[in-house]
Amino acid sequence: MTTASFCDLHMHSTASDGTDAPEDLPRLCQAAGLSAFALTDHDTTAGVARCAAAAKKLKIDFVPGIELSANPDLEKTGQPQGSLHLLGHFIDPDHAHLAEISKRLLKARAQRNPLIIEKLNELGVRITYDEVVDLAAPGMTAADLEAGDHAIIGRPHIGQVLVNKGYVKSIHEAFSRYIGSHGAAYERKDTLSAAEAIHAIHEAGGIVSLAHPVQVKHDSNAQLEHIVARLVDLGLDGIETRHSDHTPADVERFTKLAERFKLMVTGGSDYHGSRKSIALNSQRVPLKVCHAMRDAATSTR
Ligand code: AMP
Ligand code: FE
Ligand code: FE
Ligand code: ZN
Numbered sequence: 001m002t003t004a005s006f007c008d009l010h011m012h013s014t015a016s017d018g019t020d021a022p023e024d025l026p027r028l029c030q031a032a033g034l035s036a037f038a039l040t041d042h043d044t045t046a047g048v049a050r051c052a053a054a055a056k057k058l059k060i061d062f063v064p065g066i067e068l069s070a071n072p073d074l075e076k077t078g079q080p081q082g083s084l085h086l087l088g089h090f091i092d093p094d095h096a097h098l099a100e101i102s103k104r105l106l107k108a109r110a111q112r113n114p115l116i117i118e119k120l121n122e123l124g125v126r127i128t129y130d131e132v133v134d135l136a137a138p139g140m141t142a143a144d145l146e147a148g149d150h151a152i153i154g155r156p157h158i159g160q161v162l163v164n165k166g167y168v169k170s171i172h173e174a175f176s177r178y179i180g181s182h183g184a185a186y187e188r189k190d191t192l193s194a195a196e197a198i199h200a201i202h203e204a205g206g207i208v209s210l211a212h213p214v215q216v217k218h219d220s221n222a223q224l225e226h227i228v229a230r231l232v233d234l235g236l237d238g239i240e241t242r243h244s245d246h247t248p249a250d251v252e253r254f255t256k257l258a259e260r261f262k263l264m265v266t267g268g269s270d271y272h273g274s275r276k277s278i279a280l281n282s283q284r285v286p287l288k289v290c291h292a293m294r295d296a297a298t299s300t301r
Helices: 022-031 048-058 096-122 129-136 142-146 155-164 171-179 194-203 221-233 248-260 287-299
Strands: 006-008 034-039 061-070 084-089 207-210 238-242 264-267
Touching: 006 287, 022 034, 022 048, 034 048, 034 287, 048 061, 061 096, 061 194, 061 287, 084 194, 096 129, 096 155, 096 194, 129 155, 155 171, 194 207, 194 221, 207 264, 207 287, 221 248, 238 248, 248 264, 264 287
Parallel strands: 006 034, 034 061, 207 238, 238 264
Antiparallel strands: 061 084, 084 207
């Protein structure tokens, strides 16, 4: 008798805005019944080596990955809205172009985060950048971060400080009231074009997928199709069909979209540890999804 095997191809560690250390994830994945998993931290591969080493010890299949935030304004018209996150799977985590992009995005964050804090202060919310740094990267100073030391500090960390200091009841409330795209202290961060993100993941030997399409701002299915068509022109390989933000109807809609453009499908929980109430392996992604992607990555090398 064979039992079903699953993979989870989307999760975060303390190298970005997750709460579990990269070396702890393999054990947690194994306990969640996974046969394979990918670490896809925001804009960095800093956790990949440690995670890979721990995975090897436990004999759980590991996929090196990244989730790059790109500019959603594909046509360079109008006000960019929503987010455009691109997943890279089976990448060489040490590839020079990816490393250069990480450095640039880190710098963009180092500029953006203090601006968000400034806006919050203007609104009477008394938090400091040091408090955020302390929470996200204990032991590091703002100066260390500016020197390019690896630590992705994102809005979830700012949200956590807002919760800890009692300004909001949840990170979700922090986003809707303050730091989300419609919040009063919102600040954009769009330094990477989709074209360059796709190109860099390919250069690093990876497969590129559009993460959680539901988060890409679109008013109709036709509009999303148009965006996907543009990304396909730029080299997109896949679509994340199963994700914690997707309803069953979304999964069906995005699976059809993948079929229509002959794209691969990927899926994952987008686990962030205790910062979000999302469980590992909650998307029950069949292991063959991971294997199909591995075959494609191997054949293009
Ligand atoms: P940043 O990378 O700093 O722009 O922050 C983006 C991250 O914030 C995403 O990866 C999500 O993990 C998280 N996020 C975005 N919107 C929300 C929300 N409404 N509630 C909770 N977390 C969110
Ligand atoms: Fe995140
Ligand atoms: Fe994302
Ligand atoms: Zn993610």
